[in-house]
Amino acid sequence: MAQHMAQQNAEGSRDLSTLVDASAELQHLVQTIWRLRQPDGCPWDREQTHRSIGKNMIEEAYEALDCIEADDATHLREELGDVLMQVVLHAQIAADAGEFTLADVARDIDAKLIRRHPHVFGDADADNPDEVLKIWDEVK
Structure with a gap:
């Protein structure tokens, strides 16, 4: 990511105003999940397996989709956090x-x-979404 950002900054034409560095926040989340799974952490979290919580991934994704369809950015933020928590x-x-x-x-x-x-x-080269999809299928 840093390499891509350096390339973009060198070009000088990129608007980086929406680029967010969430590395500290993501690292804190990783540490929180790690801590919950430690021997002296949470008994529930420690016993979870991919199978035991697999359906939670789908449930959280559906809840995020519901927020998207409702144009509910406030709750979407929360539901994306739940999806991210599942990934971590x-x-x-x-x-x-x-x-x-x-x-x-x-x-x-x-x-x-x-x-x-x-x-x-x-x-x-791709000048429109159709050309992007064609490239995507070729590369896939």
């Missing part, structure tokens, strides 16, 4: 099992987004 919790469960970490998840999706957007991060 599942990543912590996987880390506890030695499978993967949240850093792995973030790195993988970042690489995927860059690979699937060669019209932004590479040499491909």
